[in-house]
Amino acid sequence: MDWGEFLSRHLVWDQGEHVTLVGKTGSGKTNLAQQLLPQRDFVCAIGTKPKDETMLSLIRKDKYRRIREWPPPTVIGARSQRIALWPRFERPEDVVEQQRVIDAALREIFAAGGWTIFADELYYLCRFLGMARLFEVFWSQARSIGITVVGGAQRPAWLPLMAYSQATHLFFARTTDHRDVMRLGSLGGNDARLIADTLGSLRQYEFLYINTVTGDLLITKPEKR
Ligand SMILES: Nc1ncnc2c1ncn2[C@@H]1O[C@H](COP(=O)(O)OP(=O)(O)OP(=O)(O)O)[C@@H](O)[C@H]1O
Ligand SMILES: [Mg+2]
16 A cells, blocks of 8 residues: 555554554664654654664654653643653663663653653663563553553564554564564464565565554555655
């Protein structure tokens, strides 16, 4: 399906529905996610790297406001807010502070409700910073309070299963890796063989889109933004 048509007419994405993107490095996950996010009103993107290109581009192109620590400045009556939560990371020991700041922010966001969390590096957050349990709470509970997680990872096995089972919208880039195909093919009661074959046949920057609620399956290729 043409990307423009997919985005404007096909994709029905309500607040509280999670999005999970998987694809090896350079497959176009961040590019895709950045084109979904304008549909949400309150977005907190989490920056985890010292030089985080995703954060820089959100700040430059989409006017995200950079903060080093939650909360963002209050704007009375704001209808939307775009925040880049990007804790200081200049020395290796800063990971301790990074962990503390992101953990505290996620807890506040959970309590507040209504936000979309953009976690472009879920592996780093879940495994390296040890936040898998916290994200599992978001994936499993956040729907009722209208929190959306948009998350990406390079390998399917790097994510907790809830990243798939609790997400409504899945985007997978090409892979022929046997273990990846097994993991992705087994999700959501879909036809494993069809998914495996499709994943292997995708071209550069194409994604298989799976809607776990409607059972929709289609291929689309985002434009480069
Ligand atoms: N649909 C597309 N058409 C053309 N170029 C694209 C497309 N999607 C992404 N690119 C380009 O490919 C490069 C990698 O894209 P992107 O950063 O989105 O990949 P990624 O999956 O997020 O990689 P990583 O896992 O390393 O973060 C970028 O330079 C981007 O501009
Ligand atoms: Mg990326």
